[in-house]
Amino acid sequence: MLKNTRQSxxxxxxxxxxxxxxxxxxxxxxIGSAEDMPDxxxxxxxxxxxxxxxxxxxxxxxxxxxxxxNNERPEPLAKTPLEKKLAHLMHLLLYATLxxxxxxxxxxxxxxxxxxxxxxxxxxxxxxxxxxxxxxxMHQAHHxxxxxxxxxxxxxxxxxxxxxxxxxxxxxIRMLKGR
Numbered sequence: 813m814l815k816n817t818r819q820s821x822x823x824x825x826x827x828x829x830x831x832x833x834x835x836x837x838x839x840x841x842x843i844g845s846a847e848d849m850p851d852x853x854x855x856x857x858x859x860x861x862x863x864x865x866x867x868x869x870x871x872x873x874x875x876x877x878x879x880x881x882n883n884e885r886p887e888p889l890a891k892t893p894l895e896k897k898l899a900h901l902m903h904l905l906l907y908a909t910l911x912x913x914x915x916x917x918x919x920x921x922x923x924x925x926x927x928x929x930x931x932x933x934x935x936x937x938x939x940x941x942x943x944x945x946x947x948x949x950m951h952q953a954h955h956x957x958x959x960x961x962x963x964x965x966x967x968x969x970x971x972x973x974x975x976x977x978x979x980x981x982x983x984x985i986r987m988l989k990g991r
Contacts, residue, residue, distance in 0.1 A: 813990065816884045820990050825883070828876045829987055832869065832910065836965065839865040840958075863921060864931040866914035873910045889981040902968055909961045916954040923947035 815822040821829075839862050846858035890896040918936060921928050925942040929935045940946060975983035 816886055818884060818887055819986075820886055821986050822883070822990060824879060826987060826990055828872070828879065832872065832876070833965070835865055835869055835872075836961065839869070840962070860929060860932075863917065863928050866917050867928065867930045867936065869910065870914040870918075873907070873914075877907065886986060889975065889979070889983045889986075891979060899971070902964065902971070906961075906964050906968065909957050909964060913954065913957045913961055916950050916957055920947055920950035920954050923950055 813820075813822050814824050816825055842858055842865065843862040846855050846862065849855035849858065888896050888899055890899055918928050919940055922936075922938050923940050923943045923946045927935045972984045972987070975981050976985070
C-alpha cells in the first residue's frame with residue numbers, strides 16, 4: 813500500500829521517514845569527518861558532499877510536505893491529549909528545522925562566496941552576496957539548528973521506543989511495517 817490510511821502509514825511515508833533519517837545521519841558523519849581534515853581537496857570534497865546532501869534534503873522536505881498535506885494521516889496512538897499535542901509540536905519542529913537547516917547552510921556558504929553545488933550536476937543560484945557579518949549569523953544559525961535537529965531526533969526516537977515498550981501500542985511498528 814503506497815498511501816496512508818487512518819490506521820497505518822503507506823510505503824511512501826515510510827520511505828520518506830527513513831530516507832530523511834539516513835540522509836541526516838550521513839550528512840552528520842560526512843561533516844564530522846571533514847572537521848578533522850587539514851584544508852585541501854579531500855576536505856573540500858567532503859564539504860561538497862555535505863552541501864549536496866543538504867540540498868537533497870531541502871528538495872525532499874518540499875516533496876514530503878506536499879505528500880503529507882495531500883495524504884491521509886494515521887490517527888495518533890497517544891493516550892492523552894497532552895501527548896497528542898506534544899507529538900504534533902514535535903512534528904512541526906522537525907519540519908521547520910529540516911527546512912531551516914539547509915537554508916541556513918546555503919546562505920552561510922553563499923555569503924562566504926562559496927558555491928553550493930548539487931553533486932556537481934548544477935550550482936544553486938546565489939541568493940546573497942558575499943557578506944562576512946551575515947555569514948557569521950548564518951553559521952551560528954546552521955550550527956544551532958543542527959544541534960536542535962539532533963536533539964529533536966533523539967527525543968522523537970525515545971518517544972517511539974516509549975510507545976513500543978511501555979505503552980505497547982503500534983506507533984513504532986506503523987513506521988517500520990506500515991501495518
